[in-house]
Amino acid sequence: MKKYIHDFQIIANRRINTEYFVLSLANEKKLPEIKPGQFVQVRVDNAPNTFLRRPISVYDVNYEKNILYLLIQVVGEGTRTLSELKNGEKLNLIYPLGNSFSLPDSEKALLIGGGVGVAPLMFLGRWLTEQKKEPVFLLGFRNSELQVDIDRFRKLGEVYISTDDGGAGEKGLVTQHPVLHNDTLDISMVYACGPDVMMKAVALWAEKKNISCEASLENTMACGFGACLCCAQETVQGILLVCTDGPVFNTKELIWQI
Amino acid sequence: MADLRVCIGDLHFKNPVTAASGCFGYGKEYEDFIDLGKLGAVFVKGTTGSNRKGNPYPRMVETSSGMLNSVGFQNKGIDYFISDIYPGIKQYNTHIIVNVSGSTIEEYVMVAEKLNDLEKIPAIELNISCPNVKEGGMVFGTHCPSAIKVTTAVRKAYHKTLIVKLSPNVTSIYEFARAVEGAGADAVSLINTLLGMAIDAEKQKPVLATVTGGLSGPAIKPVALRMVWEVYNAVKIPVIGIGGIMNATDAIEFMLAGATAVQIGTANFINPRVTVEVIKGIEDYLVEKDITDVKDIIGALKIPG
Incomplete structure (x- = not known):
């Protein structure tokens, strides 16, 4: 796939909670095809201690409106600078980068995300519904305050939640969630994106259940x-x-x- | 229009702007972003005698105005380069210069000999300065008798333009430049990365798997400028300046310090179009200063007093 380097304009910067925000980006050029799982490299201007670009997963794409969405977690100076971008300001991207998730054989697929790792799952979930598949989301957050766009995920499929403190959904890690331990879930594919330990635990679970597992x-x-x-x-x-x-x-x- | 052509030994470059080895893959990684034919030359990545998997992960960490890497010559070896890479890149309308790396003199000589026969490779850059391999690499670049030995051996075996890439991890870089000039190098390129390290205070552990790595980016530019200036004043062969060039002004500074050409490395990661932007910027500078030939700014630094 051809890669581009373009300036985009911020058309919205939506704060979700204390840590997460979503940038809506547009430019006059028609967006090329972008696949779920791909990412962009964002140049962070006006952050003296941020030298390299920041790789960010594509959160969603609206081809009709020609808008690209990025879900970002504030973790350091670079992402804090991005969180302060105002409408009309520019952001330089190299995109689309990387490969993409593959289509499952089964009708249902399980999408497991932890923290900012939920980002590629929105776009993946939308694509799966377009392919007449049923995404089931299992999303993990540190606490209920840090949940991300649960209502939007619910529009695409069933959503299960885990939080470390039990403030929302089940208490504990995503891999401890009961949905993984009842046998009614008829799936052939699980997708995982999140901290390494989470993805490794999901991969182990998938291997035991003889389910294919893709991790980002x-x-x-x-x-x-x-x-x-x-x-x-x-x-x-x-x-x-x-x-x-x-x-x-x-x-x-x-x-x-x- | 100013004349941008420069010469490295017998080799004519259409302009002084080239891409640095290790930051530019085999050139094809940048084809979506720029016309490679616009560049003076492309220094493709370090090539060794046989397949090397490189160092363990993590291999990179961002630092103040730069980055540390410890990639360690991940490449599939010279035979793979000749059979699988060369056919795909030989049509580029620019000089392709191979960075030759190794652990022993025999390995350097073997790789250089094999490159003699490739019509579209007019030069090699002898890498005696990589800080990220256990044997060889920087050992040759930080011990003067070894630098002379490897350069002499490769000079005997290689018949085209020989550029030697120098390490900054020495007390007097100009001594190494003089030594390799005496051993038959047609040009020197400098600087390779500066040996450095990064520590995670929380975990009380080094960030890189190899503990130490090579520092690049604008953080090293002042050191690189000083070394280019010292070497320019010590040798007669052309100097290729490298180290933290992010824009045309940086490149011009290196030329004023004595560089005949420049290599742009780390900046390509942030702006894959930087090389062509620097060419344009140098041209604008010359026009603005009413200078008709870029060669007139090489070593043109005016030191008061």
Whole structure:
């Protein structure tokens, strides 16, 4: 897929809670095809200690309105600067980057996200519904305050929640949620995006249940398009790059220290 | 229109702006963003005698105005380059220069010999300065007798333009420049990355899997400028300036310090169009200063007093 470098205009900066915000981006050019699981490299201007671009998953795309959405968590100076962007300000992106999630065989698929890892699951969920599939979401957050756009996820499919403190949904980790431990869930595919420990736990669960599992990794990278070789990932095929061979991998391919 | 052409030994560059090895893949990674034919040359990534998987992850960390990396020559070796990469890049309308890396003198010589036969590779850059491999690499670049030995051996084996890439991790870089000039180098390029490290105070652990890595980006530019200036004043062969160039002004500063050409590295990660923007910026500078030939700014630094 051809990659582009373009300035976008901020048309909305929607604060969700103390940590998360969604940027709506548009420009005069028609958006190219963007696939669920792909990411963009965002240049952060006016943040003196932020040198490299920040890789951000595509949260959603509205082709009719030509709008690209990014869900971002404030974790440092770079993302804080992005959170302060105002309507009309510009943001430079390199996009679309990376591979994408694949289509499940079964009618239903389980989408498991933790924290900001829920970002690619909105776009994936929308695509699955367009492919006449039924996404089931299992989303984990530290507490109820930090939940992200649950109503929007509900429009696409069933939603189960886990929080560390039990303030919303089930208390505990996503992998402890009862939905994973009843046998009524008829799925052939689980998608995971979140902290490494969560994705590894989901991969183990999937392996036991003989379900295919795709995980979206976020190894540290400098370029995002295969030049720096920094985001190396050990796989059964040898070293692969998260930016161009991923970010989505079938977890059977990954050599993880589980 | 100013004349942007420069010469490195017998090799003519259409302009002084080139892409640095290790930051530009094989060039094709940038084809969506720029016309590679506009560049003076492309230094493709470090190529060794055989397949190397590189260093473990994490390999990179952002630092103040720069980044540390410890990629460690991940490449599939010279034979793979010749059979699988070269056919795809030889049609580029720019010079493709291969960065030759190794752990032993025999390995450097073997890779250089194989590159003799590739018609569209007019030069090699001998990498005796990579801080990220256990054996060889920087060992040759930080011990003068070894630098002479490897340069002499490769000079004997390689018949086209030989550029030697110098390490900044030495006390007197100009001594190494003089030494490799004496051993037959046609040009020197500098600087490679500065050895550095990053620590995670919370975990009380190093950030990189290899503990140390190579620092690049604008953080190293003042060091690089000083070293280019020192080397320019010490040798007769052309100097290629490298180190934290982010824009045309940075590139011009290197040329004023004595660089005949420049390599742009880390900046490509942030702005994959930076090389062509720098060419345009140099041209604008020359026009504005009423200078008709870019060669007139090489070493044109005016030191008062």
